[in-house]
Amino acid sequence: MNPLREGLAEERVPEPHVMIIFGASGDLTKRKLLPALYSLARERMLPPNFAVVGVARNPFTHEEFREEMKAGCDKYSRRKPVEESVWSDLGPRIYYLEAEFNDPQAYLSLKALLEKIEQERGTPANRLFYFSTPPSVFPMILENLGQAGLISRALSPWTRVIVEKPFGHDLESAQMLNRQLKQVFREAQIYRIDHYLGKETVQNMLTFRFANGMFEPIWNQYHIHHVQITSAESLGMEGRGGYFEEAGILRDMVQNHLFQLLCLVGMEPPVSLDSDAIRDEKVKFLKSLRPIPPEEMERYVVRGQYLAGHVLGETVPGYREEPGVDAASTTETYVALRLLVDNWRWGNVPFFIRAAKRMPKKVTDISILFRNAPVALFRPGGASGGDSGGVSGVVPNVLTIRIQPDEGISLHFGSKIPGPTMDIAPVNMEFRYGTSFGKEPPEAYERLILDAMLGDSTLFIRDDETEASWQFISKIHQWWKASDNRDIPVYPAGSWGPAEAEALPATRNAEWRDS
Amino acid sequence: MTLSVNHKAFPSSDLVLLDHGEAVHINQVESCLTQLWRSASEHSQQEGKGALALARLWNLVSYHTGPQAPPPASGDDTGDGTANDTANDTANDTGDVTGDVPEPPGALLERVTMSIPARVIHLLHLQGDPPPGLGMEVEARVGNHCLISHAGSRMVCCEAIHLTGYGAAGQSHFPAVLRALLVPHLPVALLWLDEVPHRSRLLGELLGMSDRMLVDTQRTSDTSSLLAVHDLMRNAGGQIVDLGWLRLRPMRHLVADFFDPPGRAEQLEKLEGIAIETSPKGLNSGLMMAGWVLSRLGLGESQGLIPVQGEGNLRWKMAHGAGVFPLDFSIREGYGGLDEIFRFELRAGGDVFEIRDVDPEHVAVSGPDRQLPRIALRESEEAELVVAALGGAPADAVFAKALGVAAHLVETLQWSQ
Ligand SMILES: NC(=O)c1ccc[n+]([C@@H]2O[C@H](COP(=O)([O-])OP(=O)(O)OC[C@H]3O[C@@H](n4cnc5c(N)ncnc54)[C@H](OP(=O)(O)O)[C@@H]3O)[C@@H](O)[C@H]2O)c1
Numbered sequence: 001m002n003p004l005r006e007g008l009a010e011e012r013v014p015e016p017h018v019m020i021i022f023g024a025s026g027d028l029t030k031r032k033l034l035p036a037l038y039s040l041a042r043e044r045m046l047p048p049n050f051a052v053v054g055v056a057r058n059p060f061t062h063e064e065f066r067e068e069m070k071a072g073c074d075k076y077s078r079r080k081p082v083e084e085s086v087w088s089d090l091g092p093r094i095y096y097l098e099a100e101f102n103d104p105q106a107y108l109s110l111k112a113l114l115e116k117i118e119q120e121r122g123t124p125a126n127r128l129f130y131f132s133t134p135p136s137v138f139p140m141i142l143e144n145l146g147q148a149g150l151i152s153r154a155l156s157p158w159t160r161v162i163v164e165k166p167f168g169h170d171l172e173s174a175q176m177l178n179r180q181l182k183q184v185f186r187e188a189q190i191y192r193i194d195h196y197l198g199k200e201t202v203q204n205m206l207t208f209r210f211a212n213g214m215f216e217p218i219w220n221q222y223h224i225h226h227v228q229i230t231s232a233e234s235l236g237m238e239g240r241g242g243y244f245e246e247a248g249i250l251r252d253m254v255q256n257h258l259f260q261l262l263c264l265v266g267m268e269p270p271v272s273l274d275s276d277a278i279r280d281e282k283v284k285f286l287k288s289l290r291p292i293p294p295e296e297m298e299r300y301v302v303r304g305q306y307l308a309g310h311v312l313g314e315t316v317p318g319y320r321e322e323p324g325v326d327a328a329s330t331t332e333t334y335v336a337l338r339l340l341v342d343n344w345r346w347g348n349v350p351f352f353i354r355a356a357k358r359m360p361k362k363v364t365d366i367s368i369l370f371r372n373a374p375v376a377l378f379r380p381g382g383a384s385g386g387d388s389g390g391v392s393g394v395v396p397n398v399l400t401i402r403i404q405p406d407e408g409i410s411l412h413f414g415s416k417i418p419g420p421t422m423d424i425a426p427v428n429m430e431f432r433y434g435t436s437f438g439k440e441p442p443e444a445y446e447r448l449i450l451d452a453m454l455g456d457s458t459l460f461i462r463d464d465e466t467e468a469s470w471q472f473i474s475k476i477h478q479w480w481k482a483s484d485n486r487d488i489p490v491y492p493a494g495s496w497g498p499a500e501a502e503a504l505p506a507t508r509n510a511e512w513r514d515s
Numbered sequence: 516m517t518l519s520v521n522h523k524a525f526p527s528s529d530l531v532l533l534d535h536g537e538a539v540h541i542n543q544v545e546s547c548l549t550q551l552w553r554s555a556s557e558h559s560q561q562e563g564k565g566a567l568a569l570a571r572l573w574n575l576v577s578y579h580t581g582p583q584a585p586p587p588a589s590g591d592d593t594g595d596g597t598a599n600d601t602a603n604d605t606a607n608d609t610g611d612v613t614g615d616v617p618e619p620p621g622a623l624l625e626r627v628t629m630s631i632p633a634r635v636i637h638l639l640h641l642q643g644d645p646p647p648g649l650g651m652e653v654e655a656r657v658g659n660h661c662l663i664s665h666a667g668s669r670m671v672c673c674e675a676i677h678l679t680g681y682g683a684a685g686q687s688h689f690p691a692v693l694r695a696l697l698v699p700h701l702p703v704a705l706l707w708l709d710e711v712p713h714r715s716r717l718l719g720e721l722l723g724m725s726d727r728m729l730v731d732t733q734r735t736s737d738t739s740s741l742l743a744v745h746d747l748m749r750n751a752g753g754q755i756v757d758l759g760w761l762r763l764r765p766m767r768h769l770v771a772d773f774f775d776p777p778g779r780a781e782q783l784e785k786l787e788g789i790a791i792e793t794s795p796k797g798l799n800s801g802l803m804m805a806g807w808v809l810s811r812l813g814l815g816e817s818q819g820l821i822p823v824q825g826e827g828n829l830r831w832k833m834a835h836g837a838g839v840f841p842l843d844f845s846i847r848e849g850y851g852g853l854d855e856i857f858r859f860e861l862r863a864g865g866d867v868f869e870i871r872d873v874d875p876e877h878v879a880v881s882g883p884d885r886q887l888p889r890i891a892l893r894e895s896e897e898a899e900l901v902v903a904a905l906g907g908a909p910a911d912a913v914f915a916k917a918l919g920v921a922a923h924l925v926e927t928l929q930w931s932q
Contacts, residue, residue: 002780003811004771007913008764016772044893048769049885085876089891122885124776156777 014453016047017126017158018117020110022141023133024054024065024096028164030072032195033132034094036445038073038082041090045450049121051093053113057100065096078443093121101137107148114150125157128453132164139180146184153186162191162452165256166247167461170477171470178463191452192461196257198444200433201407203459205264205366206278208401208409216269218370221347225396226508228352228367229261232359234311236493241324248331250303253355255473259286260461261403262351265366266341275458279465286468290340297479302489302501304334306358309493316358316493330480330488333357336501336512337476352505354512358493364403367513369396395426398513407441408432534658538649541678541692547657548674555659555672569672570632573905574697577620578638578689578721579708581679620708621675625660626898628673631905634698635675638689645681652685653678653692690720702726704905710735711743722751729904732803732918733759733855736795738925741802745922748915756904758897760803760914762854765892766870767807770859773868773882782864783812786835790843790860797855799921801844804859806921807913809833809842815920831924842924850875853894 019037021029040046054065070091073082097113099106118125129145131138145151152159163181168174181190196202209215218224231253237244244252263282270277292300307318319325319333334356340348398412409431414424433441451459489498496514505511539547552569624635645652656679661672676696680686697703705725711732712718722728728751732744748755774780789808793801809815814835829844851857852875860869868882873889880887895903 002771002774003783004767004774004808006811007911008768008771013768015775044765044895047772048765048880048890048892049772049887085891086893089893120885121887122772122776122880122882 012450012454013045013047014050014450015126015158016049016121016123017128017453018051018053018114018123019128019130019449019453020053020055020114021130021132022055022101022137023131025056025058025060026132028132029054030069031076032443032445033130033449034069035073035077036443036449038077038086038090039079039443039446040450042079042083042086046090049123051095051117051121051123053095053097053110053117055097055099055106055110057098059098060096062094062096066091066094069094101133101140101144104144104147107144107150111148111150125152127157127159129159129161130164131161135164135166135168135177138163138177142180142184151184153184153189158189158455159185160189160191160452160455161185162193162449164193166251167192167256167466168470169247169251171467171474174466174470178467182463187463188457190460190463191448191457192463192466193448194256194260194461195444195448196260196403197459197461198446198448199403199407200441200447201401201403202261202264205261205401206273209264210269219368220345221349223370224349225369225371226350226352226505226510227265228369228505228513229258229265229354229365230367230513231258231355231364232362232496233357234359234362236306236316236319236358237322237325239323241322243324244333245325245329245331248335249333249355249357250335250473250476254335254337254353255469256461258353258355259469259473261364261366262339262353265368266346266351268345273458275456275460276462278458279462283462283464283468285341285343286465286472288341288343288346289472290342291472292475294475294479294482297476299507300338300504301476301479302334302336302498302504303332303480304356304489304491304498304501305329305331306333306356306493307490309358309495311358311360311494318493319357332480332488334491334497334501336497336504338504338507350505350508352510352512354497354501356497359496360494362405366401366403368399368401369510370398372396395424406432534656538654538656540651541653541655541695544655544657544676544696548659548676551657551659551674552672555661558661569674571634571673571698571701572631573633574636574701574703575624575627575631575633575706575905576636576638576693576697576703576721576725577624577706577708578640578717579620580640580642582641620706621677623898623901624675624706627901627905628660630902632673633704634696634701635673636693636696637675637677638693639677639679640686640689641679641681643682645685649681652682653680653688655679655692686717689717690724693721693724697724704729706901707731708734710737710740711747713739713743713746718747722747722754725754727756727905728754729756729758729901731758732799733762733796736798738798738802738928741799741918741922741925745918748918756911757914757918758900758904759800760911760917761900761903762895763800763803763807765894766804766854766856766859769870769878769880769892770804770808770861770868772880773861773884776884779884782866784836785864786812786814786840787862787864788840788843788860789862790841790845790858791856792845792847792858794849794851794855794857795846797851797857798844798846800854800856801859802921802924803917804856805842805844805924806919807917808861810916810920811913815923829928831927852876852892853896854892 021033023029037046037052054060054069060068070082070087073087074080095113095117097106097110099110114125114127117123127150131141133141150159161181168177209219260282263285267281267285270281305319308321309316309318319331320327320329325331334354336352336354339351339353340346341351395412395414400410400412402408402410411429412426413429415427417423417425448459451457489500491498496512501512620637620639624637627633628635645654656677658675658677659672660675678689678692680689703725704727705721706729707718708731711730728747730744730747732741734740744755744757774783789805791801791804806815814833828846831842832839833842847857849857851872856872858869858871860867862868866883869880871879871881873879876891876894877889878892879889
C-alpha cells in the first residue's frame, strides 16, 4: 500500500491508467466520451499520466484522431470552446490504432502500443476498456483481447470494462453476453452503463428518499395512490430508423432507463450505500414485480405507433414513412405499462410507466400521486365551485421529480384562495437544481466514466439486474410476437399517445398526467 | 435609491452587479436588500430574462484588513480594555498582507458565488477614524450579483453586504453585526484573507459563529503562520480548511504516483533525503510538502530533528532507522507557479524521484519508472480553491498530520535561533 495515496483517493482522482475505446470513430465517442474526458481533465480529475487509445477501422493517424476529437469537444462539451491550456495537456495523451475487430494481429499491435505508452508515461498497466460498438462485436473483441493476453483478473494492476447499451435484446441474449463477459472478467470488473444513472436528479432519488426523514414514512400503499413515470421524446427517428425497427421503445427506453427509475422509486432502503447493497435492493424490487399472465397482457400493456402529425410547430411524417422503417412495421414507438409490485410496501399501488417518441414535448419525470385526505371536508374538483357555501377545488397532492429538462422537484398541493370564501387552488412548491445550486451538474458520462476509473460500480448495472429486467420485458415481447397480426394502436405525432392507453390509469380512477 | 447596473461577461454566463449606491445604516441592510431584490426582478423582466431566483447555500463571510482609511487616523485607538484587545488584533492582522491579496475579495467572492450561491458578507477593517460625516464606526453597503447563464434564461442572484469597520472600535462591532446579518439555518464559512494571527479575540468570536474556516498558509512567507494555523487546528480542528494545502494537491498526486508501481512503496521505508526548492513565498508550501511525506511515513513529530541553517537555505538532520538523513530547503527568488515550489526531490532505496518546474505551468517528472520531460501541472486559482473548500468535507486527517510535522519543523528552527 502506497502511504502517500492516503487522503488523495478520497479526492476522487483515479489511479494512473490507460482507457481504450473500441469504436472510437463512432458518434458516441465524439459526442459524449471525449467531451466527458475533456471536462474531467479541465476539472483536474484525471491523473497526470492518464492516456486514451481509440480503436476503430478508420485510417486515422494519431494527429488526425486528436483533431477529430478536439472538434468533437469544441462542439459537444459542456464548456465551449475547448480551452487551449487543457487541450495542450490532454491532446498529446490521445492515441489511435486502426484495427478490424476480427483481426488477432490488431490486438498484438494494441498490446505493443499500450506497453509503449505505459513505459513512456510511467503508468502501471491499469487498463479501462470501453466497448462503444454495436453489441454484435463484443464477443469478437472479448475473445481477441483474451488471446492477446490483454485481460487480467488481477486486482493490481487492474483491468476493467465498460459495456454500452443495449445489453442484449432479450433474456437469452443478455444471459449469453453475461456468460461471455464472465468467462474472462470477474463481475466486479464489468461496468454495464446506463447513462440515466449518471444524471444528478436520478442519483438524487436516493438522497431524497433516504436522507430526508419526512418522505419515507409516507412512501407506501397507505399514503400513495399510484405512481407515474413518463419518458417522452418530441423527436422521431433522426436517421436511426433502421436501428429502431429492430429495437422498439420497450427495449430502447423501458428495459433499461425506466426500469432503473422504477427501482429507485420503489426499492427498499439499502443497508448501506455500498454498491452491492444498493444493487441487491434493486434486484429484490425487480423480482417482486407481479408477472403478467399472457391472457391478461392487454389489460397491462398498451403499445402504439405514431402517424404523421405536428410537433412543436413542424409537420412530421408517420413512423412507417421514416427512412429505414418497414412500410408495414409493427414496431412500437409508444408503450405504456401498468405494473404491480408484490411486497408489503406497495400492496396494490400501481406504477404506470410510459415511454414514447413524437410526443408534444421532451420530458422525463416521476410523479407520486398521494391519496386524498381521508375526510372529505372539501369537494374534489378543479377551480372554484361557486354554489352556495361552496368550498371546493381539492386536488390530489403530487410530488413530481423532473429528470429532464428543468431538473428539480415540485410539490403540488391545495391552498386557500385569499378572500372571503373557502376556495382552494392548486399551488406548486418548486425546487430547481439550476437555481438552488449555481453549480452546473456534470454530464452523466463524466460521472460514470470517473466512477469506473475509480472502481466504483454503484451506478452501473449488475448481471442479475439486467437479467431480472429482461425476464419481465421479454415476456411482453414474446406476447407481441405471438399476436403480431393484430393491428397496433396509433396516435398522431404531437399527441400524448393512443387512446387505448387511457384504459391503464382508468383502472385506478386516474388519468395520465400531461407532463 | 440609486441603482447601478454593471455587466461582466464570463465564459458561459453574464454577471450583473446591482449596487445600492450609498452607504446604509446597519438596521436598514435587510430592507435595502429586499428593495434591491425587487429592482433586480424588474431589471430581469425589462431585459426579458425571465424569472429570478435568490439562491444561497452558505453564509460566506470574508475578513481582511485594508490600507489606512482616509483621512489619516487622528490617533488614539487604545481606549478601554475591550479596545485594547482589538487593538492587538489590528497589530497582528495588518502585517504585510495587503500587498499579498491576489485578487480583491469582492471579485474573488463574485467568482465563488457563481459556483456556490451564498449570502456574502465582507468584513473590511480599516485603520483610523471613519470618514467625516459618517457618524458610525461601521459602514454598510449592499449589492446583488445576478448570474445569467447564456444557455437559458436562468437568473440566479446572491446578495453581498460590505461592512467596513474603522479603527479598533469599528472592528469590535463586527461579531454583533454579523450575528444580525447571517441567514439563519445556513452554514457559515469564514474566509480569512489575512495572515492568521496568533491570538485574536475577533478571530475567536468569528470562529465561534462559523461552521468552516478557510485560511491560506501560503498567504505569507512567515513560517510562524504555520504555528498559528496549527494552534487553530487544535482548538477548532475539523472546521479549518487550508487553501495552501488544497493548492498542493496536483503536486502531491505526482509524488504519490511514483510509489504506485509494485515494490516502490517499500522503498519509502529507506528514505535517504528530501530536497525542496521554493520561492520565498513558497516556503510554507515546501514545509507542508515535507510535513506531508514525513507524516505519512510516521516520521517528524517526535524524531530528533536538528536544524542546520546556512545562506539562503535551511537544513534539518533527521534520525531514521539506523541512520540520519537530510531535509534540505533552498530558497531563491522567482515565480514557482501557484504553489511556488521549483523542485521537490525525494531519495529513497537508492533511487531519486524528482519533480522540477520547467516553467510556472509545467513540470518535468523523473523517477526510475518514468521520465516525463514536460507535463502540465494544472494548479487551481484561488476562487476554485474556495469552491473546493466549501464543497468537500472539512476534516482532513492527512492535512492535520502534515501540518503537525510542518509546525514542528518551524518550532525546531525557532528553538535553534
Ligand atoms: N450515440 C449515442 O448517443 C449512444 C447512446 C447510448 C448508447 N449508445 C451505444 O453505444 C455504442 C456505440 O454507439 P455509436 O453511436 O458510437 O455507434 P456508431 O456511430 O455506429 O459507431 C460504432 C463504432 O464501432 C466501430 N465498429 C463497428 N463494427 C466494427 C468492426 N467489425 N471492426 C472495427 N470497428 C467496428 C465503428 O467503426 P467504423 O466507423 O469503421 O464502422 C464505429 O467506430 C452502441 O452500442 C450504441 O447502442 C450510443
